[in-house]
Amino acid sequence: MITGILAGFAAAAAQSISYILSRIYIGKFQSAVLLLSVSHVIMGIFSALLFPFLKMGNGCSLNGCVMPFAGCTLFYVFGQMAFFMALKKTDASRVSPLLGLKILFLAIFFSVFMKQGFSYLQWLAVLMCMFAALLLNWSGGRIPWRGLGWILLACICYSLSDLNIKIMIDRLDNGHDSMLARSIFSVCACYMACGVMGLVALCFIPRPRWEMWKAALPFSMAWLAGAFFLFTSFGFIGPVFGNIVQSSRGLISIVLGVLIALAGFPEIEKRISRGVFTRRVFAAILMLASIALFSAADYITRH
Numbered sequence: 001m002i003t004g005i006l007a008g009f010a011a012a013a014a015q016s017i018s019y020i021l022s023r024i025y026i027g028k029f030q031s032a033v034l035l036l037s038v039s040h041v042i043m044g045i046f047s048a049l050l051f052p053f054l055k056m057g058n059g060c061s062l063n064g065c066v067m068p069f070a071g072c073t074l075f076y077v078f079g080q081m082a083f084f085m086a087l088k089k090t091d092a093s094r095v096s097p098l099l100g101l102k103i104l105f106l107a108i109f110f111s112v113f114m115k116q117g118f119s120y121l122q123w124l125a126v127l128m129c130m131f132a133a134l135l136l137n138w139s140g141g142r143i144p145w146r147g148l149g150w151i152l153l154a155c156i157c158y159s160l161s162d163l164n165i166k167i168m169i170d171r172l173d174n175g176h177d178s179m180l181a182r183s184i185f186s187v188c189a190c191y192m193a194c195g196v197m198g199l200v201a202l203c204f205i206p207r208p209r210w211e212m213w214k215a216a217l218p219f220s221m222a223w224l225a226g227a228f229f230l231f232t233s234f235g236f237i238g239p240v241f242g243n244i245v246q247s248s249r250g251l252i253s254i255v256l257g258v259l260i261a262l263a264g265f266p267e268i269e270k271r272i273s274r275g276v277f278t279r280r281v282f283a284a285i286l287m288l289a290s291i292a293l294f295s296a297a298d299y300i301t302r303h
Contacts, residue, residue, distance in 0.1 A: 083154040106243055
């Protein structure tokens with residue numbers, strides 16, 4: 001369990017760094033779609049270069065991985081599309097907090113499709129984490145119904161993608177290959193497919209210049225590293241607990257944001273008021289408490 005928790009924190013840190021890098025890129029080139037397309041092509045290339053060196057042992061049924069592989073990749077892409085549609089309907093500051101609802105959908109789907117129930121304490125931890133995620137970033141204001149619909153669809157798609165990640169990693173288990181090897185294999189397979197989709201997306205936008213490709217490299221590497229850690233975390237502790245741990249990225253992002261603002265880069269991160277800071281500290285404590293509660297409840301259930 002410790003390995004899965006540490007991998008979850010590492011994924012959160014890598015994704016927090018990637019969020020900051022994405023702000024720098026979008027601030028420079030004014031296009032989130034461009035970053036999404038170019039970065040996935042770059043990640044697809046790196047995954048393709050690494051893939052030939054990944055040898056899965058005998059007894060591994062790749063045929064049984066086709067459906068979860070397709071589900072993981074397609075639901076991830078659909079989730080990204082729904083998220084961008086939501087951004088068209090309302091501000092990012094109002095959309096992003098609602099991604100905290102993903103943990104609730106994921107817990108429900110995991111219980112229904114994987115036939116694995118949770119204790120009352122674990123459900124409490126899920127609700128605490130969801131509330132903390134909403135509180136951490138909530139900026140107030142009304143959200144249009146269409147925007148709300150798109151963000152709920154994004155949460156559902158992201159949840160189903162995470163569920164299929166766990167199924168795929170489990171089906172790669174042949175009793176010989178390590179969890180890390182199966183996780184890396186799964187990441188490379190998924191992001192090669194995403195790279196192809198990124199190439200298709202490039203056909204519908206102006207041709208990126210070389211500097212745009214080069215500027216997207218840091219974000220791509222940070223996001224891909226986060227994916228490796230995330231898949232590993234899901235493999236060890238499951239997608240629900242993994243997402244609870246990964247939700248600490250909100251806290252990490254805020255700490256990094258404060259440091260960046262204090263360092264004198266307001267174009268990347270603006271300074272926040274004392275009231276907002278106090279609210280976020282409370283949310284961070286609640287989030288850490290949810291991680292501890294779920295971990296303790298899981299230990300009690302197992303023993």
